[in-house]
Structures are given as structure tokens and as C-alpha cells.
Amino acid sequence: MSITLNRFPVLPTSLYSEDSLGRPSASVAGFISGMRSAVLESPTIAACVVVNIVVVYYVVSFLTSKNAIPPVGYPHWLGSYVGAIRFFADSKRMVDEGYQKFKGKFFRLPLWTNWNYIVTKEQCIDEMYHLPDDVLSLRYAAHDELQVPYTMGQQIHDNPYHLPIMRSKLTRHIDVLVAECLDELIRAMDDTFAKKCGDSWKELNSFDAFVGVVARTFNRILVGAPTCRSPEYTEVCKSFAIETAVVGLIINLFPSIVGRLITRLPSLVKRALAHLRPVIAERHSAMAEYGANWADKPNDMLMWLMDAAEGEEREPERLAARILVLNIATINTTAASFVNAVNNLLSHPEYFEPLREEAESAIRAHGWTKQAMNQLVKTDSFLKESSRMNALGTMSFPRKALRDITFSDGTLVPSGNYISSAYSVHYDEEYYPDAATFDGFRHLQDGGAAGGKANNSSGLIRTNARYLIFGHGKYPCVCI
Template sequence: MADLVSNTGAIVAGALALLSVKWYFSEPDLSAIPTVGYSNPILSYITAVQYIFNAPKLIQEGYDKYKDGIFKVATLDHWEVIANGRQAVEEMRQAPDDVLSFHEAVRRTLHVDYTMGPAIAQNPYHIAIVRQQLTRNLAALFPSVREELAQAFSDNIPIDGDAWVSVGPTLKTMMQIVCRTSNRVFVGLPLCRDPDFLKINIEFTIQVVKAGAMINMFPDVLKPIAGRLLTNVPSYINRSIKHLQPIIEDRRRQMKEHGDDWKGKPNDILMWLMEEANADEQDVRSLTLRVLTVNFAAIHTSSMSFTHALYHLAANPDCIQSLREEVDAVIASEGWTKTAMQKMRKVDSFLKESQRVDGLGALVMGRIALKDFTFSNGLKVPKGAFLSCAARALHSDEEIYDHPDVFDPFRFSNVRVQGHGEETKHQLVATATDFVAFGHGRHACPGRFFAANELKAMLAHVVSEYDVKLEDNKYPQNFSVGSALVPGTVNVQFRTRRRSSA
């Protein structure tokens, strides 16, 4: 035990020494920017540890103290400069990429070069595929989405007559459903139902984030070594190759024998990747990594968003009937189609309000300042700084939202009913300076149209097919890991929907 304590102490001391060296030599001069927590280079590690477990509170403190201004807060590996208010969101949206870089922020936060590979950072062609081809094909793909999510719910929630069935951990179950449904569109049947393939994609995101955090602890000169030694991401790529290689090879054989448009040609992400990839991206490993990267962006975000929404649904039984009436009426008219999803305004509002109240984190729009950047109010962010916007605090601002602490499920649909020419502004997929759950501007989440379509179909399915309630009527307390917000753990109970009051 003494040896363990001694070794642990040595590791911690070594890590702190590395961080101190890294900080001293690489951090820009942020002394002019006010600080939440400690500003002393040594004492700031106290704040950095607090940030791990209580970042939303620290960010809210900065938002309240420096309204429409900026402040900084220490994390374990850098100072985070945080901008507050709608004007800051708009000015960051307008900033050119060679001044405030989204891609550089992702690259340095996740250390993509060492986790996913430099090609992902240097040639992110999959983003255009998601933004354009996936969005254009939503109507054609919806029957597959609907079929898969219905089967995934049935497989993961074994209803037994009229009895209540307890489902938990809820987030884990929703990940299974979201991963299956998404991969029906990403790689198709039967692979989207393969348990090992689903496990790989669910775990891949966690491994990349963990590896990025570990690599960030080291000075730049040591990061290549840390990247080789501290990540097992390559093992996930190799496991995924075993699943995808035969599919890719079969599709290439079909293309060779029957041309580019053979009968039964899949209409999915994998096929679009194969068609759009450059010559040096056509090998199986590169295509596999792109599929994993698309899953990285889709699975955990949608799963956590739906888990939050499901908790709100189970905790607010009074609004279920209103949602059901809308879903039943629209489905009777339009069937289970993308058009039907567009007409479900209350479903859309419910999900958007859940995003406003909970969301995925306290910060959005992460950028690296490649040049000095000055806001219109004169506040300056120096080159090299990490910059982001306070999202959760913005969404809780009583000057922007009436009664922001109240979950109002039809807050946004009520505004849409009133008209005033702003119906589209209040849709779930719409970004604005006062709603930044998906970011804002040209770097807003490119997959949000697919994600919103999927989430709306899932919520419509739940209210159409099930009764739900929280086990022991206990609403879970969310918890934070850094700026990320994770749904608390509680079981949700399901039973077959009762069609009458009997």
C-alpha cells in the first residue's frame, strides 16, 4: 500500500510538473482578462480541479459577474476564455476561420492527429457529406429510420402485457437504440444490428475523448510520444475493419460488375464515402475511420439529448396527452414520414425546450484564436487563446427567456402558433444568438437535421406506443464532467400505452 501511495504521488507530481512546463511555455498572455477562481499559475490548479466537477457553476458565476463581457477560468491543461451574451455569439459567428478557428479547436482538444489520424483533420470531407447528402436524403431514408427505431425499442424494452417494465440505465439503453437507428443510415442492414459493431462505436467516442484529455497534459514536444503510448483507439479501428471490410469489398465488386448505379445500390453514408473519397482515402482503413468519426459525432450527443427529453416526459405526465393528440392526428394524415415530423410542432418544441434547459454542456462554439481578436466592445482575446461561449447560462438568462428555470414543454410551439413571420426561427434545428445548443453559424452542427428528425421520430414513437414514468417518481440530478452535462442515472418505467381511461 505504501508503494502504491508513493507511486501515485510520483505520477501526480510528474503530471503537475509537465502541466506547469506546458503552461509556462505555451499559454498566451491573458492577464488583462478577469478570472473566475484563482488566477495564480499554481493556485489555479485548485480551480481546474473544481472545474472538472462543477464547471457550470463557475461559468454561471462568470456570466453573472461579466454580463456581455469575457472572463477566463482554469482547466487542467489551458485557460478557457468565455464570452457572454448574444452580441458575442454573433461576433464569433462572423469571425473568419483564419482568425477564430473551429477546426483548430477540435484538433487541439481531441488531438485528432494522434487519435483519429491527421487525414480526419486535414480533409474532413465527411462533414460535407453529412451536411448535404444526408440532409437531402432524409425523406427517402425515413422509412428505414422508422423501421429500425421501432424494432430497436421493441428489442431493448421487453414489454410484458400491461405490466410496467423498468429500463435502466436509461442512457445506456438509449445509446443502443440511437446507435442502431443511426447506423441503419450509416452502414445499413445487417451490420447496424451487430452487437460488437454497436459496442465499438459507442465506446470509440469515450476512448477518443479520454485519449485527447491525456495527451493534452503533455507539452507539445512530448505529444507524439504520448499519442502512441496512451491511446488504444487503433484497436477499435482494427475491430471495426473486420466488420466493414467484407461490405466494402462486396460493394466494390458490385460497382465493377454493374457500374455506378447497380440495382439495389445502398443509399447510406458508407456508400457516399466510397464515392466521394480521394484516391488516398479509398483504402478500407480510411473508410472505416470515417464511419467511426461520423458515429463519434452522432451517437452520444443524440443519446444524451433524448435521455434528457425522456426524463422530462416521464416527469411531466400532464403534457403527454397533448403530444399524443398531435402525433395521432399527424400520423393519421401523413403516415410515418419526414413530412409528418415537420408538422409535429409540439414534439419539436418539447425537444427544443429540453435542449434549452439541459443541453449537452455549459459551453459551445469552441475556437482557437489564430490572430488577436477584438470584440466590438473593445475586449481583446490574444492569439493562441481558447475561446468559447457560455451556452447554459445564456439559455437560463431571464432577460432572454421568461421564467427560464421552468421547463415549459410548448414554449416554442406556442410562439410559432402566434405567427409574426418567425415560425422557422423557433424550430429545433434553427440556431440563433439566443439558442446555441447546436452552435451557430457556418460551423453549427452539420448533422442537426438528421439528429432532429431522429429525435422527433423517437419521441413520437414513445408517446404513441408507451406510457412512461420515473421509477419512484425521482427526477435524476444531472452531473457535469468539465463543461459537458451528462444525464443523471435513474430507471424509466415503460408499459404498453393504454388507449382508454379504463
């Protein structure tokens, strides 16, 4: 059947075809062929058609969506891309809004291609951090979100052998490592502040200054001295730490070919190798001459990696890339936490005296040692309060669901989506009364009133579902 359109004022003539007599005809086939030629001929009509299809798609999928977990942060009928765009600029408010509205449940935040399910119930937070790696994976999420093949190298994803080494060796050698770090920290602070400023006041960017101090201090236990003191080497580490997240984000927005074009991995590894290759070669010849355990064998991450590496991982390029990756985990997190603590101290000078007294008495008794650090219960509480109020980010790094996951409250997270915990727990009045007020001694058992006893269950590094600064569960940060 065909319908003859004698008068059809809306569609331009190019949208319908003509019959053999030259009359406009709107048979389905004619309409489709007319539409195709119109779309091909006019970019404006093509754009209108695309917009209409997208709007219809979103309205239909919004109306027919069966997912009971509420999405947050944008007018839903506009479609999740609007929320994903807002998330770029306004993630904190979106997460806080979801937490206020849905505390005790899950809510969803839109990503470009799927969803991040945000968990807020204490029991479910605990469950999330204890799920096995083949069910919920930080590694697979980092692979996608940080574009690991381009930013760090596929081998970091395939063979993360550095993680068990760090977990075991850092704990086993903690006393020696603390002593090394303290030694380097004092030198780095001297060079960065005392020598640069002398007796006069000088303006410095605190984050830049501390990033330099931290990079040098941690590289003392990553690659040893004097490499850690080379400004060119620490510059490479800083660039790598800062650029990786940015480059990962950019690559995520475009097809993967962009990754090959903009990655800086090969050039940064090359610059790091200029410093690390001679160190690696020297250690290889010592090993060849004196065997696996020679008298003054270095005790640092590079050496532990060299001892454990197999096959291609023994190549200097691979070792250098892995050392750079470890810099990502350490530099920005530690420097930002330290700068936040210093800023909080400057805004609350009433803490100067008690913290100074505590430090002087501990150092008098134990010197600059780990035992002295264990005495610093007020400092511990102060640092914990600082990190509670200035969490790095708005939620935990996402984890990827590798299969459908059902939590104990019945929530189903479909495979392929992400799950995070909201850092809004740190501002929750139920967990931290008067949560918006900085109370440096709130984590001491007696609030500091009777000399301040450490509250072991709530120290800086005691993670729980209400305090997630260092992660929680099976694999919290290796530094704790």
C-alpha cells in the same frame, strides 16, 4: 566585494560556501555554488526552492498582468493552475459565475497551457460563430483538445472531406433517410424494450439502452443494414464514441508519448473492419461489374465516402476510421438529449395527452413520414425546452484563435487562445422569463393556448445567440 557571514542562523551551512580559511563566505558565486550543491544533495531543499520560484512567478505575473479580461473561478494570486484544476470538477459553476458577473463582456477561464475566453454578449456571440476558419478554428481546437492524431487519426484533421458530404447529402436525401431511420428505430426499440421486457416490468439503465438504440438507428444511414444490427459492430461504435473524449483528456495531461501508448484507435478500427471490410469489398466488386451507378446502389454514408475518397482514403482502414468518427458526433448527443426529454416527460405527465394527441393526428394524416414530423409543433417546443434546460455541457466546444482577434466591443483575444460561448444564455431571465421552470410549450407563438402554432423563428433547430444547443452561424450541427 564579498561579505563575511560570521553569524547566519537561517541558511543551513550547505547553502553557502567556505573561503580558503574555512570561514563561511557569501559572495554571489559562493552563494550560487552553495545553493547548487544543497539542491543536489537535499530533496527537501530542492522542493522548497521549486515551490518558492513558482509562488514568486505567479505573484509577479498576477501583479504585472496587463490582460483586461477578468479571469474567473479561483483566487487569482494562487495562479491559473488552481482554476484549471477546479474547472475539471466544477465547470458549470465557474461558467455560470462568470456569466452572472460579466454578462455583456468577456471573461477568461484557465486551461493548462492557455486561456478560454468566454463570450457572453449577443453581438459578439454572433461574430464568433461567423469568423472565418483561418481566423478561429473548431478543427484546430478539436485537434488539440481531443488529441485527434491519437484518438481519430491525423487524416481526419488534415482532410475532413466527410463534412461537405454530410452537409449536402443529408439534406438532399432527407425523405429517404428519415424513412430508413424510422424503420430501424422501431425495430431497435422493439428489440431493446419490447422483446427484453415482454409483459413484465424490468429495470434498465435508460442511457445505456438509448445509446444502443441510437447507435443502431444512425448506423442504418452510416453503413446500412444488416451491419447496423450487429451487436458487436454497434458495441465498437459505442466504445469509440465514449472513449475518445476520455482518452483525449488523459493524453492532454501528459507528454504526447502517452498518446501512442494508450490509444485504442488501431484496435477499435480493426474490430470495426471485421464488419465493414466485407461490405466495402462487396461494393467494390459491384462497382467494378456494373459501373459507378448500379441499380440497387446503397444510399448511405459509407457509399458516399467510397465515391468521394481519393488516394489512401480509399483504404478500408481509413473508411472505417472515418465512420467511427461520425459515430462520436451522433451517438452520445442524441441519446443524452432523448433520455433528458423522456425524463422531463415523466416529471411532467400533464404533457402526455397533448403530445399524444398531436402525434396521433399527424400520423393519421401523413403516416410515419417527414410531413407528419413537420406537424409536431408541440413536440418540437417540448424537445427544445428539454434541451434548453439540459444543455450537453456548460459551453460550446472551444475554438482556437489562429491569429489575434479583435471583437466589435474592442476585446482582443491573443492568437493561440480558445474562445467559447457560455451555455448560461439558456438560463438567462432576460431571454427566458422564469428560466428555471420547465415550460414545454414556451417556444410556441401562443404558448400553446390556441392550439399551438409553430413559431418558425424559435423552433428546435433554429439557432441564435440565445439558443446554442446545435451550435450557430456558419457551421451548426450537420443534423439540422
